[in-house]
Amino acid sequence: xxxxxxxxxxxxxxxxxxxxxxxxxxxxxxxxxxxxxxxxxxxxxxxxxxxxxxxxxxxxxxxxxxxxxxxxxxxxxxxxxxxxxxxxxxxxxxxxxxxxxxxxxxxxxxxxxxxxxxxxxxxxxxxxxxxxxxxxxxxxxxxxxxxxxxxxxxxxxxxxxxxxxxxxxxxxxxxxxxxxxxxxxxxxxxxxxxxxxxxxxxxxxxxxxxxxxxxxxxxxxxxxxxxxxxxxxxxxxxxxxxxxxx
Amino acid sequence: xxxxxxxxxxxxxxxxxxxxxxxxxxxxxxxxxxxxxxxxxxxxxxxxxxxxxxxxxxxxxxxxxxxxxxxxxxxxxxxxxxxxxxxxxxxxxxxxxxxxxxxxxxxxxxxxxxxxxxxxxxxxxxxxxxxxxxxxxxxxxxxxxxxxxxxxxxxxxxxxxxxxxxxxxxxxxxxxxxxxxxxxxxxxxxxxxxxxxxxxxxxxxxxxxxxxxxxxxxxxxxxxxxxxxxxxxxxxxxxxxxxxxxxxxxxxxxxxxxxxxxxxxxxxxxxxxxxxxxxxxxxxxxxxxxxxxxxxxxxxxxxxxxxxxxxxxxxxxxxxxxxxxxxxxxxxxxxxxxxxxxxxxxxxxxxxxxxxxxxxxxxxxxxxxxxxxxxxxxxxxxxxxxxxxxxxxxxxxxxxxxxxxxxxxxxxxxxxxxxxxxxxxxx
Numbered sequence: 001x002x003x004x005x006x007x008x009x010x011x012x013x014x015x016x017x018x019x020x021x022x023x024x025x026x027x028x029x030x031x032x033x034x035x036x037x038x039x040x041x042x043x044x045x046x047x048x049x050x051x052x053x054x055x056x057x058x059x060x061x062x063x064x065x066x067x068x069x070x071x072x073x074x075x076x077x078x079x080x081x082x083x084x085x086x087x088x089x090x091x092x093x094x095x096x097x098x099x100x101x102x103x104x105x106x107x108x109x110x111x112x113x114x115x116x117x118x119x120x121x122x123x124x125x126x127x128x129x130x131x132x133x134x135x136x137x138x139x140x141x142x143x144x145x146x147x148x149x150x151x152x153x154x155x156x157x158x159x160x161x162x163x164x165x166x167x168x169x170x171x172x173x174x175x176x177x178x179x180x181x182x183x184x185x186x187x188x189x190x191x192x193x194x195x196x197x198x199x200x201x202x203x204x205x206x207x208x209x210x211x212x213x214x215x216x217x218x219x220x221x222x223x224x225x226x227x228x229x230x231x232x233x234x235x236x237x238x239x240x241x242x243x244x245x246x
Numbered sequence: 247x248x249x250x251x252x253x254x255x256x257x258x259x260x261x262x263x264x265x266x267x268x269x270x271x272x273x274x275x276x277x278x279x280x281x282x283x284x285x286x287x288x289x290x291x292x293x294x295x296x297x298x299x300x301x302x303x304x305x306x307x308x309x310x311x312x313x314x315x316x317x318x319x320x321x322x323x324x325x326x327x328x329x330x331x332x333x334x335x336x337x338x339x340x341x342x343x344x345x346x347x348x349x350x351x352x353x354x355x356x357x358x359x360x361x362x363x364x365x366x367x368x369x370x371x372x373x374x375x376x377x378x379x380x381x382x383x384x385x386x387x388x389x390x391x392x393x394x395x396x397x398x399x400x401x402x403x404x405x406x407x408x409x410x411x412x413x414x415x416x417x418x419x420x421x422x423x424x425x426x427x428x429x430x431x432x433x434x435x436x437x438x439x440x441x442x443x444x445x446x447x448x449x450x451x452x453x454x455x456x457x458x459x460x461x462x463x464x465x466x467x468x469x470x471x472x473x474x475x476x477x478x479x480x481x482x483x484x485x486x487x488x489x490x491x492x493x494x495x496x497x498x499x500x501x502x503x504x505x506x507x508x509x510x511x512x513x514x515x516x517x518x519x520x521x522x523x524x525x526x527x528x529x530x531x532x533x534x535x536x537x538x539x540x541x542x543x544x545x546x547x548x549x550x551x552x553x554x555x556x557x558x559x560x561x562x563x564x565x566x567x568x569x570x571x572x573x574x575x576x577x578x579x580x581x582x583x584x585x586x587x588x589x590x591x592x593x594x595x596x597x598x599x600x601x602x603x604x605x606x607x608x609x610x611x612x613x614x615x616x617x618x619x620x621x622x623x624x625x626x627x628x629x630x631x632x633x634x635x636x637x638x639x640x641x642x643x644x645x646x647x648x649x650x651x652x653x654x655x656x657x658x659x660x661x662x663x664x665x666x667x668x669x670x671x672x673x
Binding site: 059083084085086087088090099100102103107112114115120159 | 548549550553557561626629631635636637638
């Protein structure tokens with residue numbers, strides 16, 4: 001095994017993944033993520049974007065292929081090590097905010113810091129700063145069920161950014177939002193990541209979202225492709241067949 | 247057929263819970279049948295027979311309570327978005343819950359009948375050996391209608407309770423008072439919660455002010471329940487005090503002999519009333535106490551562990567608190583009757599022991615089932631926490647801390663209630 005080059009923070013080689021029920025996930029994905037870049041993983045639904053992010057972040061064990069993070073081989077680590085890595089170096093934003101309903105907004109944002117052992121006062125200061133930066137400072141004391149979806153998603157982004165992770169995995173972070181909210185949330189996410197030098201892996205099926213990234217990797221049926229060219233769908237296929245048969 | 251197949255194809259833990267319901271139903275059915283046997287054996291003593299039958303209300307209630315908790319936890323009867331289009335909508339799922347409950351309880355009743363017949367020696371090829379107890383009424387023919395009626399009590403009541411509790415309901419819009427004050431302990435002035443009128447000078451198009459918009463979705467039930475648990479606490483304490491007072495009132499005249507389950511002395515009515523009030527008070531007080539316990543756990547600059555443990559306890563107070571109160575009431579009564587009262591041993595025959603076992607077992611099983619239900623309800627949050635990399639030790643530690651805090655609060659409470667209830671009678 002050979003360690004990846006220095007400027008690549010995350011690196012996958014011939015990654016294969018099959019879901020536990022036997023359905024194919026990834027077949028032979030190789031990619032390298034440079035430090036501080038925003039890499040969009042693009043492709044239609046079901047093309048393996050989420051699976052790739054789950055493999056790279058160590059949420060699922062990798063059986064075939066290699067995943068390296070800063071010269072740490074993720075594919076050889078056990079669940080406890082991967083969990084510690086996820087806590088200390090990675091962060092995750094999903095399509096659902098996934099906030100803890102019992103905690104208010106700033107406590108949610110401060111939770112990863114507190115889980116890392118930061119003192120409560122410092123965690124609170126950092127969380128409130130990030131909430132201010134993401135324009136949701138005034139709702140810091142509200143519980144998630146009293147927030148709107150866009151606000152919840154912003155709290156979720158603040159929670160991911162507050163511990164200053166090395167790599168941020170964003171899996172369709174704007175999927176449940178309207179277009180106006182979507183643009184705003186994405187711009188805050190990308191600008192915050194750029195100003196703090198955080199590497200972002202952004203899974204999205206939306207070309208507009210992918211345009212905000214530095215580089216785009218297209219996935220199709222679990223394989224990286226250069227361009228997605230799907231065959232044109234003839235718009236009246238059934239009608240023509242019927243008229244011939246009748 | 248589909249209902250039966252869905253009922254059959256469940257995980258072992260679910261089947262185990264259903265077996266528990268069946269076992270409780272079997273115990274209760276046996277108690278009911280032995281009442282019938284007693285009445286057959288002593289045709290003259292109608293009052294004593296009726297009293298025994300009345301005592302059976304306690305195990306019947308406990309069994310129905312357990313069946314309800316198990317039906318609520320059943321994963322097969324959760325609404326499934328995809329299957330609603332196939333006709334497995336909420337109404338059909340309620341029917342499946344009712345069927346599963348009816349199956350389990352009927353199985354228990356049949357087991358009770360088999361055991362009863364076996365002890366009477368009526369099954370072919372089996373002669374019962376050992377002493378003939380009076381409640382078996384050996385030699386008397388067993389009346390079929392009475393037997394069937396008694397055995398049908400638990401299945402019918404349990405199924406009806408499940409049908410009423412799990413009937414499909416649309417979520418009602420949350421009606422809020424015009425002015426609402428923040429709960430005690432939170433900072434802030436009175437908050438206007440309706441917020442239909444925007445604040446003067448509020449710019450159009452900008453994000454609305456905090457608290458100025460109606461919630462797009464109703465608050466989760468747990469949060470509403472959380473608001474509802476604390477106002478019940480004063481009433482619960484009043485009921486508890488009234489119950490203990492009734493005990494003291496009954497204890498003014500020392501009883502001629504210790505009360506037994508079948509022959510109650512004159513002042514036993516007051517004692518029973520006292521126990522009923524005490525039990526209701528405990529059941530009503532437990533959610534509020536659980537909430538306070540959680541609040542104490544998370545106060546004073548908590549870290550992640552205490553924060554998670556305390557807040558979750560506060561949210562789950564209504565769900566966990568009621569069964570916890572029932573367990574407390576059952577154990578307080580059991581403790582007082584077995585150890586604190588004078589001459590406690592006379593009260594306990596095999597049937598009383600079986601009844602006590604059914605009631606205590608049902609109470610504990612209901613508490614555990616409610617804990618499972620709470621855990622299922624939090625599964626998504628737990629997943630999100632694990633994705634964040636929260637160590638499993640923190641999550642388990644929070645759960646252990648919750649259990650420990652509840653134990654620390656409720657064990658002395660139970661013992662104190664038992665001691666106070668028994669105090670006037672043991673002087």
